[in-house]
Amino acid sequence: MHIKNGKLQALYRAWSFDHNQSDQSFFNGKIRNIPFFICSRSRQFGHMYGNVSVEVSTNAVFMAYTRLDNKESLGLEGDNMARNTFYYVGLIFVSIVWGINFGISRWAMEVFPAEVFVFLRFGLALPVLFLLLKWTEGSVKVEKKDLLKLALIGLIGITAMEIMVMYSIKYTTLANASLLNVAPWPIFAALFAPLFIREKITARVVTGGLIALVGVTMIILGGKDGFDLGSEYMIGNYLALSISLIGALFNLATMPLMEKYSPLRVTTWFIFFGSLFLFPITLDKWSTIQWDNLSIVTWGAVAYNVLMCTVFAIVIWNISMKHVGAAKANFYRYFVPAAATVAGAFFFNEPIWAAQVVGGVVIIFGLVWIATERKAPPAIKLSNFNR
Template sequence: MPASRRFPLLLIGAFLALYFVWGSTYLMIRIGVESWPPMLMAGVRFVMAGALLYGFLRWRGVANPTWVQWRAAGAIGFLLLSCGNGGVTLAEHAGVASGVAALAIATVPLFTLLFGLWFGHRNSRLEWAGIFLGLAGIGLLNLGSNLQASPFGALLILFAAAAWAFGSVWSKRLPLPQGAMAAACEMLLGGAILLIGSALSGERMTHMPSAAGWGALAYLVLFGSILAFSAYMYLLKHVRPAAATSYAYVNPAVAVLLGIAFAGEQVGAEECLAMAVIISAVVLIGVPQWRKAPPPVAPTADASLPGKMCK
């Protein structure tokens, strides 16, 4: 197949993976925590995914990171995966619906702009409008029955979004490994921290996971962690950043629909209104990025290989 024809097909496939695979991980987490202790499941997920990706990259000849790079990857892995994804997993275990969890995580761009102020970023009027609109959406979301029924889960999910946002902003200033090796190291160390937290908190396997529990874990390792992340790295290299992060608009709707269809979840009027408000806020924040973003980079012959991607 000619390279020019293959490139659009890879773009389409990457977008589909990002929209639907990442959108479906919230349901898979909900299924998984019915069989697994939450931190144990998240830790096993990231250690396995990180080990597979690390082994593949080393086999491809990618250099082992330095001690300084491992330390930086550990800090970002702690924020993004231990606190961010671990918080989502704990919140869903506490009773937060998967669709509502995805909607709360859609506030990450709002927190990203707020933390950007700390590092010297200046927001435009449109971005400030998006921040205030998003905060109103968070207020509406907390009026819904899902988060009111689990105040602890509500705090966890907002903490997870804030931790992910801060880690994303801080990561640009740290000496992380190049390309996908950064993700491999972050998953290995972030997953290890989750396993330590699981042991210290007294989590125990009281029974063997069900077939659905094993299937959810396998899906999260192979598709949610390795495939979707590789697709995200590919898009960051070949399209505008605002396009690559457009999953924030789509994932909540995918998660809500899957939760209703397969988990019997209920979404109230307040939460539907909050979804519209929060997604509108994220769109407002994205408009300046579309205006300022540079044109996409021309494709290379082996750009689809994880070892060749740049974060």
């Protein structure tokens, strides 16, 4: 027999199960004909409700569960909606932080070579991340077999991608780099998601994403610089487009590991390896730094990059992405150019054009359309049920 979650709202019996035990457990006991639900507990994330498939008999209960923190609570759609809203707000917050950084980073880049600045951003974040990990979770270890995966993710997602970002800006226009970097990223994430995770791309997500894509295009091309496909910019254009593909694969590659470890642990370790691979690239750059020109503003820009853009933003992004799904989360990157446009106006008196304002409204509409999608609650299958 099948019982929909919506029919289990009158709950008066709960079984708790600890995630830190084995993934398959048998419980002996007598099950009466009463509504019940499975409440799963996690030491890292507090009380979370699990998506479970339960086979019940009079003598034993077999429970197969999926350790995903973004699963629906049984019959509590309103509670799940509220939690998802929290994560969507987190994605918006991070995108705004990253967008503002386009303006703030200029102050630091006036003194530090790009390679050194990127290394400082991630390298100085490492002590904070490891201390935070030790304090919140009691250990910093990962299994040896996962170190290679984390090293590869760090090499591609931190070292290679950050270098490509620098050279894409150097070899093409800012408008080209922004559009080719940001716009295709979520599309690539949606296309390649099935290779890494079980995530269904619905018509609503596609529609909202396309609407938001129109908005981000209006913001980037609505300024004084248009999109230029001239041959002199082809290298930079290809680099910018490659960043979208690599960035999407980078995000997706972290998802399976975040089923095993917390987002904080995964983030800490891939940043560790990314920083490790970045350091050799900076060796011939340190001597070019004019240390006398360092000011409070410069160090403030470094601190913003270390704490806000790396420690807080990447961890919050990964937690939120884990809960709402990689495809949905990456469409929220479209807030980045909107925030960058506002930051340019605030810090450097750059004009905001009417088309960019309209584009911002269009982005908000598309992303709200995605965020308000309601998921149908999964059914719980009860077999061999004896009255």
